[in-house]
Amino acid sequence: MTVTFAARGDHHEIEEGSALAPKFGPDGLIPAVAADAASGKVLMMAWMDATALSATIETGEAHYYSRSRKAMWRKGESSGHVQRVREIRLDCDQDTVLLLVEQVGPGACHVGYETCFYRKVVQADGGVALETTGDKAYDPHAVYGEP
Amino acid sequence: MTVTFAARGDHHEIEEGSALAPKFGPDGLIPAVAADAASGKVLMMAWMDATALSATIETGEAHYYSRSRKAMWRKGESSGHVQRVREIRLDCDQDTVLLLVEQVGPGACHVGYETCFYRKVVQADGGVALETTGDKAYDPHAVYGEP
Numbered sequence: 001m002t003v004t005f006a007a008r009g010d011h012h013e014i015e016e017g018s019a020l021a022p023k024f025g026p027d028g029l030i031p032a033v034a035a036d037a038a039s040g041k042v043l044m045m046a047w048m049d050a051t052a053l054s055a056t057i058e059t060g061e062a063h064y065y066s067r068s069r070k071a072m073w074r075k076g077e078s079s080g081h082v083q084r085v086r087e088i089r090l091d092c093d094q095d096t097v098l099l100l101v102e103q104v105g106p107g108a109c110h111v112g113y114e115t116c117f118y119r120k121v122v123q124a125d126g127g128v129a130l131e132t133t134g135d136k137a138y139d140p141h142a143v144y145g146e147p
Numbered sequence: 148m149t150v151t152f153a154a155r156g157d158h159h160e161i162e163e164g165s166a167l168a169p170k171f172g173p174d175g176l177i178p179a180v181a182a183d184a185a186s187g188k189v190l191m192m193a194w195m196d197a198t199a200l201s202a203t204i205e206t207g208e209a210h211y212y213s214r215s216r217k218a219m220w221r222k223g224e225s226s227g228h229v230q231r232v233r234e235i236r237l238d239c240d241q242d243t244v245l246l247l248v249e250q251v252g253p254g255a256c257h258v259g260y261e262t263c264f265y266r267k268v269v270q271a272d273g274g275v276a277l278e279t280t281g282d283k284a285y286d287p288h289a290v291y292g293e294p
Contacts (some may be wrong), residue, residue, distance in 0.1 A: 003275055015258050018276045020268060033180050033189060040187025042180060045243040057268060057275060090277060091263035092256055096192040098264045109239055111162050116238035117245045121167060121204060128150055128204060129165045130237060 003054040008094075015092050023095040024050060029065055030097055034075075034108065037086040037100040043108035044116040046075075048097060060085050062099055079143050081105035110144065112136035150201040155241075162239050170242040171197060176212055177244055181222075181255065184233040184247040190255035191263040193222075195244060207232050209246055226290050228252035257291065259283035 006019035014021060024030050029047040036043055046064040048056070052072045055063040062075040062083035076082030083101040090097060107114040114137045119130040153166035161168060171177050176194040183190055193211040195203070199219045202210040209222040209230035223229030230248035237244060254261040261284045266277040 018266075018271075018278065020275050020277050031178050031192060033192060035182075035187070035189050040182070040189075042182050042187075042189060042245055045178060045180060045238060088268040089264040089280075090266055090268070091192060092258045092260075092265070093263075096263075098189055111239045113239075116240075116243075117236040118239070119165075119237055121235040121237070124165075128167050130167050131165065133236075 003057050005050065005053075014094050020090065021094055022050075022053060022090065022097070023093065025095075027067075029067070030095060032062075032064060032097040032099060034062060034083060034099045034101050034103075037102055041115055042117055043083075043101070043103060043114070053097065056085060056099070057088060062101060075108075076104065079105065079110070081108065081143075083108070106137035110140060112138050112140040150204050152197065161241055167237065168241055169197075169200060169237060169244070170240065172242075174214075176214070177242060179209075179211060179244040179246060181209060181230060181246040181248050181250075184249055188262055189264055190230075190248070190250060190261070200244065203232060203246070204235060209248060222255075223251065226252065226257070228255065228290075230255070253284035257287060259285055259287040 006021040008021045009017060022030055028049050032048045033045050034043045047067060049065040052063040052065045062085055063072055064075060065072050082104045085099050085101050087100040109116040118134060119132050121128050122131045153168040155168045156164060169177050175196050178192060179195045180192050181190045182188060194214060196212040199210040199212045209232055210219055211222060212219050229251045232246050232248050234247040256263040265281060266279050268275055269278045
């Protein structure tokens with residue numbers, strides 16, 4: 001890791017300053033949202049450790065940290081569906097990252113959809129349910145192999 | 148809380164099913180991203196407990212959980228900048244919520260900007276820094292009182 005992050009300053013510095021001082025949680029991770037740079041559509045939410053954020057800044061390709069695999073991964077390393085980063089934004093508290101990306105390939109989601117957020121909450125039978133919006137953009141089995 | 152969430156099923160049920168089975172973390176929270184329903188612009192990231200998610204579904208207004216105050220809050224309860232929820236989406240793993248909202252008032256961010264993501268990472272002096280993009284949409288001191 002060669003990108004150096006600033007120490008967390010006071011409230012004003014964090015919110016209004018120009019020092020990049022991301023807040024990683026007790027687990028060393030910061031949430032990262034990826035949205036399509038052209039359409040604005042939110043594609044996915046994942047996590048980054050300091051190494052993944054640094055690699056994203058340095059390479060211009062989205063890197064995340066897998067909590068289940070306990071390892072950094074480059075988005076698209078197995079599917080080819082990489083994310084070219086057009087802009088990296090931090091929020092007011094600098095505890096969330098937003099990537100504005102060009103999504104290479106048909107989609108960001110391993111289930112086969114353009115976006116991971118392919119279902120919406122609807123009223124159903126006096127309760128709530130999920131309803132899928134739109135069709136799959138690709139066949140995940142053809143990309144990732146049979147399950 | 149009157150909304151009943153389903154138990155977490157197997158991988159296939161969670162990803163392809165119609166049962167709303169959100170995964171709350173060990174702290175009882177799930178990350179929630181709010182984006183403008185019209186423009187797609189990502190406005191903020193916050194957290195929800197089961198009660199906040201339930202209240203959001205029931206009332207159609209965004210409710211979150213404040214980790215610092217350890218309490219649920221209704222977005223805009225002090226500023227008036229409420230979020231009218233047009234759609235609630237869950238991601239593939241059902242461990243992130245996306246709200247597509249109509250943001251009432253000039254902005255979602257307490258610092259005064261339309262979006263909390265008002266700064267981008269730029270190269271600076273051989274390192275990295277944050278650069279503010281755009282102007283404040285309102286004077287936060289006029290809304291929240293002097294700091």
